[in-house]
Amino acid sequence: GQQVMQIPQYQHVQEGEDFTTYCNSSTTLSNIQWYKQRPGGHPVFLIQLVKSGEVKKQKRLTFQFGEAKKNSSLHITATQTTDVGTYFCAGHHSGAGSYQLTFGKGTKLSVIP
Amino acid sequence: DGGITQSPKYLFRKEGQNVTLSCEQNLNHDAMYWYRQDPGQGLRLIYYSQIVNDFQKGDIAEGYSVSREKKESFPLTVTSAQKNPTAFYLCASKTAGGETYEQYFGPGTRLTVT
Numbered sequence: 727g728q729q730v731m732q733i734p735q736y737q738h739v740q741e742g743e744d745f746t747t748y749c750n751s752s753t754t755l756s757n758i759q760w761y762k763q764r765p766g767g768h769p770v771f772l773i774q775l776v777k778s779g780e781v782k783k784q785k786r787l788t789f790q791f792g793e794a795k796k797n798s799s800l801h802i803t804a805t806q807t808t809d810v811g812t813y814f815c816a817g818h819h820s821g822a823g824s825y826q827l828t829f830g831k832g833t834k835l836s837v838i839p
Numbered sequence: 840d841g842g843i844t845q846s847p848k849y850l851f852r853k854e855g856q857n858v859t860l861s862c863e864q865n866l867n868h869d870a871m872y873w874y875r876q877d878p879g880q881g882l883r884l885i886y887y888s889q890i891v892n893d894f895q896k897g898d899i900a901e902g903y904s905v906s907r908e909k910k911e912s913f914p915l916t917v918t919s920a921q922k923n924p925t926a927f928y929l930c931a932s933k934t935a936g937g938e939t940y941e942q943y944f945g946p947g948t949r950l951t952v953t
Contacts, residue, residue, distance in 0.1 A: 735879065757940060768929055768944040769882070814881060818940060826897075827942065829874075831881035 728753065728819045732830030740838050745802040747833035749815035756818045758791055758798045759827065764811040772800075772813075795820075805837050842866065843945035845930050850950045852924075860915045860948045862930035869935035871913035872942065875899060876927040885928075888913055889935065917950065924952045 732749045739745050749758065757776045761769035773782055775791035775798060782789045788801045798817075802809055812834045816827040843864040852858045864871065870889050874882040884897030888907040902921025907913055913932075917924045927949050931942040 732881075759940065759942075768947050769942075770944070771941045774940060816882075816942075826884065826887060827940070829882040831879065 728828045730817050730828050730830040732815055734833055736834050738836045739805050742804050745805050745835055747813050748799050749830050750797045751817055754795050754820045756820045758815055758817045760800055761814045762811050807837050807839055810837050843943055845945035845948050850948055852952050854952055855919045858917050860928055862913045863911055864932045868932035870933045872931040873915045874929045
């Protein structure tokens with residue numbers, strides 16, 4: 727089946743440091759979404775990227791979609807303890823229809839105060 | 840309040856027993872999903888349904904069954920054929936089609952089989 731690779735699997739940062747997680751697909755994505763799951767919680771939608779080369783910002787979070795629509799990244803500037811959790815990317819593969827998302831395995835972020 | 844409810848939050852069963860997990864949504868969403876989450880494995884799709892009385896297998900459907908008799912409800916049965924049923928199970932829903940592909944997740948059911 728379709729796969730979305732996500733790295734790193736874990737990231738430990740000092741509070742105030744930056745954090746980046748990367749997603750890569752071998753095939754073109756029609757769009758990509760990002761979700762955050764707090765410890766003990768459920769995934770919550772953060773954002774969707776649709777256009778080639780798209781960049782979106784939410785406060786300290788910056789999301790990018792690659793020009794070829796095969797990769798994406800999430801960058802957090804100056805992490806805070808509230809950023810702790812697992813960040814997942816999830817992509818719709820082109821031609822697969824709008825119903826099925828393929829999730830990456832997630833990057834678990836720990837922030838040391 | 841609109842949302843997705845899953846019950847129970849924790850479920851314990853003996854090996855060899857079937858167990859049904861509940862998922863209800865009042866968001867008027869057409870599509871519903873079941874995912875399984877294991878540590879370090881991300882979310883893996885078990886089954887999904889685009890419309891009432893129709894559903895499709897996901898990547899790991901073996902040992903599971905579902906039904907979609909009502910738009911609001913999408914129960915998942917974990918059968919005794921599922922070799923490693925202990926996991927965190929998440930239900931999700933979304934609107935059908937259009938540019939909005941966001942999935943809304945329920946709080947999950949943590950199933951332990953011993």
